[in-house]
Amino acid sequence: MKGLVLLFPGIRYTVDMPLLYYPGWYYRQQGYEVVPVSYGSQFDQVEFHNQDITAEIEAAKQYCFPQLQAVDYASYETVIFVSKSLGTVVAGWAQQALHIACQQIYLTPIHQTLPYLDRGCMVIAGNEDKVLDPAILRAYCQAHAIEYHGFPGGHRIEVKQDISTNLKTIDAIIALLKK
Numbered sequence: 001m002k003g004l005v006l007l008f009p010g011i012r013y014t015v016d017m018p019l020l021y022y023p024g025w026y027y028r029q030q031g032y033e034v035v036p037v038s039y040g041s042q043f044d045q046v047e048f049h050n051q052d053i054t055a056e057i058e059a060a061k062q063y064c065f066p067q068l069q070a071v072d073y074a075s076y077e078t079v080i081f082v083s084k085s086l087g088t089v090v091a092g093w094a095q096q097a098l099h100i101a102c103q104q105i106y107l108t109p110i111h112q113t114l115p116y117l118d119r120g121c122m123v124i125a126g127n128e129d130k131v132l133d134p135a136i137l138r139a140y141c142q143a144h145a146i147e148y149h150g151f152p153g154g155h156r157i158e159v160k161q162d163i164s165t166n167l168k169t170i171d172a173i174i175a176l177l178k179k
Contacts, residue, residue, distance in 0.1 A: 003078035007035070010084040121146060152165055152169065
């Protein structure tokens with residue numbers, strides 16, 4: 001197997017939703033093994049409206065840590081983490097905690113993700129995101145020479161009632177993965 005992709009979902013944003021589903025599908029077509037990371041069923045009912053989610057982040061880390069430890073990362077030529085929202089914190093933490101050499105693709109990171117962003121990663125966010133101010137995120141990425149891509153929409157990178165724009169956005173994000 002040439003590579004491994006781990007998909008880290010967000011709160012109420014599963015791997016079956018567009019920002020994770022289509023990258024997973026793309027990588028499968030390229031011959032990668034694609035593995036969704038689970039935080040347990042307790043995350044099915046969690047709400048996220050800019051409140052403090054420190055406890056949820058810690059619970060997600062503790063729940064998925066055994067899953068992440070069980071993977072033989074060295075047996076793959078390439079390891080990629082694709083993460084969304086809360087998952088961006090978990091993915092960044094996992095890379096550091098387990099000393100994993102991987103490419104990080106952060107979709108709509110949250111404030112707690114900032115310490116994990118580095119030059120080797122790619123950040124993709126909505127230009128109207130209300131969870132992490134896009135101006136703050138862009139400035140952080142620029143100051144740290146991090147690849148940043150902004151798209152129309154909020155935290156889900158969706159424009160309500162504009163399917164055409166949303167499909168173009170997904171297409172553009174997949175094009176970024178091909179680089």
